[in-house]
Amino acid sequence: MSKHVAVLMGGLSNERPVSLSSGAGCAEALRNAGYRVTEVDVGYDIAEVLRELAPDVAFNALHGRFGEDGTIQGVLEFLRIPYTHSGVLASALAMDKHQAKIMLKAAGVPVTDHVIASRAEVGRAHVMPAPYVVKPVADGSSFGIMIVKADQTHPPQEILGEDWKGGEELMVERYIPGRELTCAVMGDVALPVTEIITDLAFYNYEAKYSHGGSHHVVPAQISPKIYDKVQKMSLKAHAALGCRGITRTDFRYNDAAGPDGELVCLEINTQPGMTPTSLAPEQALHAGHSFEDLVSWMVEDASCNR
Numbered sequence: 001m002s003k004h005v006a007v008l009m010g011g012l013s014n015e016r017p018v019s020l021s022s023g024a025g026c027a028e029a030l031r032n033a034g035y036r037v038t039e040v041d042v043g044y045d046i047a048e049v050l051r052e053l054a055p056d057v058a059f060n061a062l063h064g065r066f067g068e069d070g071t072i073q074g075v076l077e078f079l080r081i082p083y084t085h086s087g088v089l090a091s092a093l094a095m096d097k098h099q100a101k102i103m104l105k106a107a108g109v110p111v112t113d114h115v116i117a118s119r120a121e122v123g124r125a126h127v128m129p130a131p132y133v134v135k136p137v138a139d140g141s142s143f144g145i146m147i148v149k150a151d152q153t154h155p156p157q158e159i160l161g162e163d164w165k166g167g168e169e170l171m172v173e174r175y176i177p178g179r180e181l182t183c184a185v186m187g188d189v190a191l192p193v194t195e196i197i198t199d200l201a202f203y204n205y206e207a208k209y210s211h212g213g214s215h216h217v218v219p220a221q222i223s224p225k226i227y228d229k230v231q232k233m234s235l236k237a238h239a240a241l242g243c244r245g246i247t248r249t250d251f252r253y254n255d256a257a258g259p260d261g262e263l264v265c266l267e268i269n270t271q272p273g274m275t276p277t278s279l280a281p282e283q284a285l286h287a288g289h290s291f292e293d294l295v296s297w298m299v300e301d302a303s304c305n306r
Contacts, residue, residue, distance in 0.1 A: 002036050005299055006055035006081075008072065010041035013064025014165065022274040023061035026295050030059065033292045035299065042067070047075055057302045058083040059295070061274060068271035069095040069138065077304055084298045086270040087306030090242040094270045095138050097171050100241065104265055107240035109233050112252075112264045114173035122170045123160035131175035134159065136166040147175060176264050178254030181220055183234040184272060184280040185247050186294075187301065190231035191283035195220035216279060218286050226253060229263060237268045244306045245298055248272035248280050 007030065009023025010016055020041075027037045038053055040046070042062060050058065058081050066072055068085075070092035076083040086094070094100050101111045117127045122134055130152055135145045146156045158164065180196040198214040220227060234249040249268045255261040272280040274295075284294045 003056040004036045005057045007059045009061045011062045011067045015064035019063045029292045029295045033296045060085050082302040084302045085245040086243045093241045109265045112174045176252035181251040184283045185238040192286045193220040193230045194218040
């Protein structure tokens, strides 16, 4: 009898629309692969819903808060339902950009200088010399990210607005010019490296999820030395935080900085997107794994105590 898989999707974060798209695609692929699938739009009653459903595996297609910060992982541990992706601690660490960077730096993964400051401080005056990047400490899909250019005399005033949804504590980090590179890890194997090319200011929400928002070059057309380094650093980041299943690590590469350029890790994603325009499925396909193969592997890799 085929496994019953509950695909957890939607949820309560800013990234709900992305998660619904990810979840629908994964559910369809899992059905095509022969699994019995129930799509679950996650709300505050998720524990009761899952208790009643009693699936063999929970496929986590959630993004953002509650889905990739260790919260749903803790619920699944209590219910003893095997689940995909990373466990409680790795998920919580990766979601908190400040804590993740401390861990990555200690493991020898290059990261950029940053400071943590309150929204009031960041909105009032430059907390580091421009150019720099402002981002929420714990959010995904580039929500709330702003680039402050070298010639800007004041920080972006949207930060102080009443409709700001990026939280009260912000990360401000040195801006790294150059190319956008990313590499997914599947289990203990680094997948092909992708270069992301976009006409927008950076690889933001629109570039990530709108059709034609970005162009993916896979494998990235960079030197073998840097390509190899990206893959090694992605594996190192995955291991440093204790991640499981599939992750994706994002980098900036300034090829104009010295003979080998400057490669900096921006963040590691424990719940990489699984939409039609997503990077990890594209990299897996290039490595010979169809989308059905990829999601099936994730289901068979599922466990508790991750």
